[in-house]
Amino acid sequence: MDGSSETNEMQAELDSVEAELELVQLQITELLQKQAELTSRKNVLLERLGEACDSAQPSSSASSTESCGHVMSKQEMQHYDGTDFPWSKEVVWNLKELFKLSKFRPLQLRAINMTLSGKDLFLVMPTGRGKSLCYQLPAVCSKGFTLVITPLVSLMEDQIMYLQLINVPAAMLNASISKNNAKAVMAGITDPKSPFKLLYVTPEKIAKSKLLMSCLEKAYKAKLLSRIAVDEVHCCSQWGHDFRPDYKLLGILKRQFPKVPLLGLTATATSSVLKDCEKILCVQQPITLSASFNRTNLYYEVRIKDPDNEASICDIASLIKSRYQDQSGIVYVFSQKDAELVSSELQKRDILAYPYHANMDPDSKSRVHREWTANKIKVVVATVAFGMGIDKPDVRFVIHHTISKSIENYYQESGRAGRDDASADCIVFFGFSDIFRISTMVVMENVGQQKLLQMVDYCQNLDRCRRSLMAVHFDEVWDDEGCNQMCDTCCRVKDYSTVDITEHAKQVVQIMELAASMDEKLTPLKLVEAWMGKGPAKHRKTIKPTTLSRQQVEAVIVRMLLQGYLREDFSFTPYTTYFYMKLGRKAPLLKIQSHTLSMKMRITDGRSAVDTSDVKANEQDIDITFDPIVMKNGCLPQPRQKVFKEQRNQSRKQGLKPVSQTGKWREKAKKHLTDGHREEEEHQRGCIEVEVEVNIIDNTGVSDDGKAPSHQIKYCSKRKSATTQRVRRKACANVAALDISPTTPGGPAPALTVSSSPSQASIISDTAVKELCDLRNYYSKQLRRINYMSHEHLEQPTEPGVLACIREPLRSLWLPRRVTIGRMARSLWTRVSGRRKLVHDNIIV
Numbered sequence: 107m108d109g110s111s112e113t114n115e116m117q118a119e120l121d122s123v124e125a126e127l128e129l130v131q132l133q134i135t136e137l138l139q140k141q142a143e144l145t146s147r148k149n150v151l152l153e154r155l156g157e158a159c160d161s162a163q164p165s166s167s168a169s170s171t172e173s174c175g176h177v178m179s180k181q182e183m184q185h186y187d188g189t190d191f192p193w194s195k196e197v198v199w200n201l202k203e204l205f206k207l208s209k210f211r212p213l214q215l216r217a218i219n220m221t222l223s224g225k226d227l228f229l230v231m232p233t234g235r236g237k238s239l240c241y242q243l244p245a246v247c248s249k250g251f252t253l254v255i256t257p258l259v260s261l262m263e264d265q266i267m268y269l270q271l272i273n274v275p276a277a278m279l280n281a282s283i284s285k286n287n288a289k290a291v292m293a294g295i296t297d298p299k300s301p302f303k304l305l306y307v308t309p310e311k312i313a314k315s316k317l318l319m320s321c322l323e324k325a326y327k328a329k330l331l332s333r334i335a336v337d338e339v340h341c342c343s344q345w346g347h348d349f350r351p352d353y354k355l356l357g358i359l360k361r362q363f364p365k366v367p368l369l370g371l372t373a374t375a376t377s378s379v380l381k382d383c384e385k386i387l388c389v390q391q392p393i394t395l396s397a398s399f400n401r402t403n404l405y406y407e408v409r410i411k412d413p414d415n416e417a418s419i420c421d422i423a424s425l426i427k428s429r430y431q432d433q434s435g436i437v438y439v440f441s442q443k444d445a446e447l448v449s450s451e452l453q454k455r456d457i458l459a460y461p462y463h464a465n466m467d468p469d470s471k472s473r474v475h476r477e478w479t480a481n482k483i484k485v486v487v488a489t490v491a492f493g494m495g496i497d498k499p500d501v502r503f504v505i506h507h508t509i510s511k512s513i514e515n516y517y518q519e520s521g522r523a524g525r526d527d528a529s530a531d532c533i534v535f536f537g538f539s540d541i542f543r544i545s546t547m548v549v550m551e552n553v554g555q556q557k558l559l560q561m562v563d564y565c566q567n568l569d570r571c572r573r574s575l576m577a578v579h580f581d582e583v584w585d586d587e588g589c590n591q592m593c594d595t596c597c598r599v600k601d602y603s604t605v606d607i608t609e610h611a612k613q614v615v616q617i618m619e620l621a622a623s624m625d626e627k628l629t630p631l632k633l634v635e636a637w638m639g640k641g642p643a644k645h646r647k648t649i650k651p652t653t654l655s656r657q658q659v660e661a662v663i664v665r666m667l668l669q670g671y672l673r674e675d676f677s678f679t680p681y682t683t684y685f686y687m688k689l690g691r692k693a694p695l696l697k698i699q700s701h702t703l704s705m706k707m708r709i710t711d712g713r714s715a716v717d718t719s720d721v722k723a724n725e726q727d728i729d730i731t732f733d734p735i736v737m738k739n740g741c742l743p744q745p746r747q748k749v750f751k752e753q754r755n756q757s758r759k760q761g762l763k764p765v766s767q768t769g770k771w772r773e774k775a776k777k778h779l780t781d782g783h784r785e786e787e788e789h790q791r792g793c794i795e796v797e798v799e800v801n802i803i804d805n806t807g808v809s810d811d812g813k814a815p816s817h818q819i820k821y822c823s824k825r826k827s828a829t830t831q832r833v834r835r836k837a838c839a840n841v842a843a844l845d846i847s848p849t850t851p852g853g854p855a856p857a858l859t860v861s862s863s864p865s866q867a868s869i870i871s872d873t874a875v876k877e878l879c880d881l882r883n884y885y886s887k888q889l890r891r892i893n894y895m896s897h898e899h900l901e902q903p904t905e906p907g908v909l910a911c912i913r914e915p916l917r918s919l920w921l922p923r924r925v926t927i928g929r930m931a932r933s934l935w936t937r938v939s940g941r942r943k944l945v946h947d948n949i950i951v
């Protein structure tokens with residue numbers, strides 16, 4: 107054997123050893139993960155066991171549970187549940203006579219006694235459990251007034267209306283009140299007779315009004331400022347889901363008024379978010395009281411959504427008509443367009459439903475809200491804009507037409523049901539394509555993808571009670587027994603069986619590998635189709651079509667995604683986000699003989715199956731909703747009308763050629779390029795020409811949580827082409843001047859017009875130069891700010907050191923939304939590199 111073949115053999119063996127090592131490493135990681143899960147479960151159980159023993163022996167000593175910052179024994183805690191405080195009689199009297207409530211809910215009395223004792227407190231209580239009472243009642247029992255910081259004017263108005271109704275004097279200061287009114291309120295702050303017991307202000311007011319701060323200073327000196335309540339306190343922290351920059355400046359309150367007790371209230375805050383809030387608000391070792399998030403009166407259920415949008419709305423309509431006749435409810439949808447569509451479809455089916463979304467004028471919004479509250483409207487079909495401040499006690503159902511983007515969001519939204527403690531239902535319609543629809547929207551968020559997958563897991567996981575899956579997100583354990591058959595998984599436990607899906611998963615991996623070998627990327631829909639024996643034959647070759655139903659196919663793919671055998675792959679252009687499937691980290695494990703993968707599925711007639719109606723629906727020609735997932739500004743193409751399906755089927759029957767071979771294509775390519783779709787075309791090489799309607803929604807148009815990007819195009823038809831590089835060049839050359847004219851968010855006119863065919867004189871257009879200058883100015887401004895603030899922080903004796911000087915300025919630094927800056931940078935890069943390439947290719951010099 108010569109030297110070189112020996113080297114080759116050694117190299118080959120090394121490769122195989124390395125591959126094996128990689129597999130072993132994966133198995134170790136899996137086992138470690140399992141170990142971590144079991145250990146954390148063990149710890150929780152031990153803690154609960156300890157608690158159970160403690161409560162069985164009340165005299166035994168003390169372990170601190172609910173106190174986070176400040177260590178307080180259990181006995182000490184329980185002491186605050188008593189009614190032997192100097193203020194207790196007044197508190198109980200006011201509860202009954204003023205607030206007309208018969209008794210306190212869990213933790214309310216403890217929180218009230220603690221804040222009346224002058225302690226700083228964080229109160230974490232589920233939405234609708236009565237946090238407001240914990241500062242309203244103490245306000246009435248104290249001298250002077252309580253300052254309440256609230257993020258929304260509508261929330262303030264709601265509270266003031268309610269307080270006026272029960273004869274508690276309250277005032278507010280915000281941009282919507284008249285100058286005279288504001289003057290009177292300012293005077294009231296320092297009035298020893300305290301004309302109001304509660305003063306509601308926005309955080310912006312605290313940050314910007316020097317007059318307010320000086321009035322509060324005087325009130326503090328005169329001992330009239332009895333308490334500070336910070337509602338939605340999680341808004342202080344960037345790690346919370348609803349960060350507001352002005353909340354960051356509220357630390358001034360505790361610095362200026364150190365002796366005034368502070369009460370922070372929130373429905374959603376993890377311990378790390380609270381730690382952050384503690385620092386931002388400058389409170390020293392506050393006590394944290396956390397009420398259980400388990401809403402025992404809510405029944406949780408997940409239903410599989412029909413892929414056909416119309417059919418899915420039909421399902422919702424018949425559900426409402428059969429189960430909730432004449433009852434009040436909410437249907438949450440993904441987009442404003444969905445809100446309009448679903449509400450009008452429900453109306454057609456005699457359901458009194460109205461839409462609610464951020465793009466409606468304020469009058470229409472408040473009319474819908476008012477009439478729904480007064481039971482004149484039965485159902486509100488809403489985006490997430492219908493949120494804070496919704497406090498209708500008798501909401502009997504909350505249906506999600508599309509899954510929420512995280513468990514926390516779902517908990518909040520579904521939590522609007524059953525606030526009167528009577529039973530209510532929370533039902534999600536879980537659709538395969540919705541996962542990717544939302545995925546592309548949250549891709550720019552910090553842990554958006556991770557949170558979405560947790561929500562998907564909630565919908566798909568039949569191993570555990572829905573409640574217990576939700577509890578993990580609130581650092582709680584809700585036993586399956588504790589669910590009391592109040593979720594569909596617990597109710598139908600006998601209908602489920604664990605199925606070995608290893609062989610199915612292997613087939614999926616084969617299809618993915620085949621696609622990779624052809625240098626092709628598969629969208630989720632293409633993967634489903636290929637596995638089911640549909641779509642281009644090259645995607646499956648010798649791989650046998652699966653015998654599973656479409657719904658099972660989707661379930662297996664989702665399972666593989668959740669477990670890391672598959673993963674998402676995004677591809678970005680300045681205008682579009684593309685979504686594909688990729689083999690995940692764990693995929694190689696499926697090559698090991700002994701490795702198995704299983705999941706629970708519903709059993710009917712001895713086989714894991716789905717409703718026959720669903721199978722039927724699946725056997726119909728499916729829509730090409732995301733083929734590939736062409737996202738315009740974070741929004742997926744919407745299902746087309748039947749007419750388009752027919753057109754498409756017809757063209758399929760006729761047999762389609764790659765469009766680059768048709769003369770017609772050139773015309774189209776030219777048109778599309780002139781329409782400014784050049785970047786999209788680049789991503790569509792190797793695709794079959796199909797008609798897809800792309801739903802592009804502008805900044806005001808997607809899902810009302812501000813994630814919508816910028817272009818103001820409503821709808822457009824788009825062609826996915828099999829164009830080649832050569833064709834594109836040619837088309838490009840045919841086009842004399844190519845204008846890309848994006849519109850700025852909310853602005854009607856195109857903000858920029860960049861010639862993509864640079865003249866002899868300018869390699870980079872004026873607009874691009876302007877953009878570069880703007881970007882440079884922006885960064886130099888931020889840099890100046892960092893310098894300035896670093897200097898300021900170095901001079902602060904409380905937080906010395908280099909770390910503080912770096913961390914603090916960065917904390918309060920204003921940055922544009924991630925999406926905006928990402929898009930700006932990408933757009934700029936595309937243009938600059940495009941021009942650089944042109945120069946390089948000697949096209950223009």
Ligand SMILES: Nc1ncnc2c1ncn2[C@H]1C[C@H](O)[C@@H](COP(=O)(O)OP(=O)(O)OP(=O)(O)O)O1
Pocket residue numbers: 207208209210211214231232233234235236237238239373495496497499525
């Ligand atoms: N002890 C009680 N007994 C009966 N009802 C109560 C009690 N305390 C409060 N409520 C009612 C009053 C309201 O209608 C409802 C919700 O109270 P509220 O203070 O608005 O909740 P919250 O502030 O925790 O919710 P959100 O997080 O939505 O702001 O509960």
